[in-house]
Amino acid sequence: xxESRAASAPLLSTSALGxxxxxxxxxxxxSICLHQGELHAVIGPNGAGKSTLVNxxxxxxxxxxxxIQLDGRDISGEPAWxxxxxxxxxxxxxxxxxSSLSVLENVRLAAQAxxxxxxxxxxTPAARENVLVEAARHCLERVGLMGVEDRxxxxxxxxxxxxxxxxxxxxxRPRVLLLDEPLAGMGPEEGERFMHLLKDLAREHAIxxxxxxxxFVFAVADWMTVMVxxxxxxxxxxxxxxxxxxxxxxxxxxHA
Ligand SMILES: Nc1ncnc2c1ncn2[C@@H]1O[C@H](COP(=O)(O)OP(=O)(O)OP(=O)(O)O)[C@@H](O)[C@H]1O
Ligand SMILES: [Mg+2]
Numbered sequence: 001x002x003e004s005r006a007a008s009a010p011l012l013s014t015s016a017l018g019x020x021x022x023x024x025x026x027x028x029x030x031s032i033c034l035h036q037g038e039l040h041a042v043i044g045p046n047g048a049g050k051s052t053l054v055n056x057x058x059x060x061x062x063x064x065x066x067x068i069q070l071d072g073r074d075i076s077g078e079p080a081w082x083x084x085x086x087x088x089x090x091x092x093x094x095x096x097x098x099s100s101l102s103v104l105e106n107v108r109l110a111a112q113a114x115x116x117x118x119x120x121x122x123x124t125p126a127a128r129e130n131v132l133v134e135a136a137r138h139c140l141e142r143v144g145l146m147g148v149e150d151r152x153x154x155x156x157x158x159x160x161x162x163x164x165x166x167x168x169x170x171x172x173r174p175r176v177l178l179l180d181e182p183l184a185g186m187g188p189e190e191g192e193r194f195m196h197l198l199k200d201l202a203r204e205h206a207i208x209x210x211x212x213x214x215x216f217v218f219a220v221a222d223w224m225t226v227m228v229x230x231x232x233x234x235x236x237x238x239x240x241x242x243x244x245x246x247x248x249x250x251x252x253x254x255h256a
Contacts, residue, residue, distance in 0.1 A: 011036045011071065011206045012057065012088065012176050018065030019052055026052040028230045030066070034176060034206040039198060041209045041217045044227035045251055050210045053227070054178045057208070058090040059083035070176075084114060089174025091165045091182055099154030103145060103164055106153055107136035110171035139167040143197055159190030163197065170201075177207045183216060195220055214252065218242065226251060 010033035019027040027049040034040050042050050055061040057068060059080035068076045070086055078086065097106055111132045140146050143163040148156065156164060162182055169177060179198075183191055191213070198220055201207060211217050217224070218238045225235040226247050233251075234244045241247055 008035055009072065010034060010069075013069050014053075014057070014066060015069070016066040017053070017056060017063055017068065019049075019056055019061055020064045025230050027056060027063075028065075030227070030230075030232055032225050032232070032235070034208055035223075036175070036206050037203060038222045039202040039207045039209060039220055040223045040225065041211060041221035042225045042227060043211070043214070043217055043251065044233070048227040049230040050227055051180055052230075054090065054180045054208065054210065057083075057176075058088060058178055060090075084172050084174075087173070087175035088178065089169040089172050089176065090178040091169050091180070096168070097153050097161070097164060100152055102150050103153055103156065103167075104133070104136055104140065104149040106164065107139050107167050107171050108132050110168040111135045111139070114172040135171060136167075139170040142170055142201075143167045144193070157190070159186050159194065162186065162190075162194065166197070166201070175205060177201065177205045179207065180210045181212065182209070183211055183213055191216060 012034040013032065015031050017027060017030045018025065030049075030053060032040070032042075042053065044050055052061065056063050059078050059082060062077045066076070067074055070088070075083070075086060098109075101109075115132070115135070137146070137149070140149055143166050145160060145163050145167060148160065153161070153164060166182070183194060186194060195216065198207065198209065202222070209217070209221070221238050223235070224238055224241045226233045226241060226244075228250045234241060234247050236244070242252070
């Protein structure tokens, strides 16, 4: 957390991480640390490599250079399903939500996808069902969606859909949460609620947040990394990043 950051060991870290697409270095020489209890924002202009970085950390892309470590253990190049099992959660995209099923049912399915096999060895089908439903309820409570658990997902508001995506991610019991522009399309009121949810989740997780809304980012981030052209231009606490002349020139402009 804040003052003790340098002293505590990172939960997830990268070292000289890189990913090329043909001749393009979408991510190059990126070394960052995510700490438990910290909301770490990654900002930068379009095409800076932010989503590619998330795809590397979530195992959806394999690095072409460098290391990814979880608790000091090398996990570079592990596939996405392994990363999920290791505790790296990435918010589900809307395409993973089945809109005709209820909110609870979607989260239950997400919980089943991760815990199903383990539970099937330990419990009867009825007991397994109870465990999964309880786990799903817990995730919905966590994100503030318990009032609408029986509603078909297709009828949720935009902000509620995003809360649901977080609940589905939590169903895998992650330690790290990777959130790529979770606010996109939210109104100010929904955004405000979402901000409180992220701050709350950041107490128990290491969160990597990619977001273009600078007012939001500077209000929630404990730590920031600024990427430009695939690499890290600057990092630090929000006030230092805001005051950095290079960052202002490359990205912040009017927000400085
Ligand atoms: N699968 C891919 N194949 C080829 N090039 C890619 C691929 N994915 C990303 N790129 C390129 O890598 C660079 C970084 O893209 P990325 O999506 O990571 O940027 P970003 O920072 O997330 O941008 P935005 O803010 O617009 O979401 C861009 O030039 C992009 O065109
Ligand atoms: Mg992106």
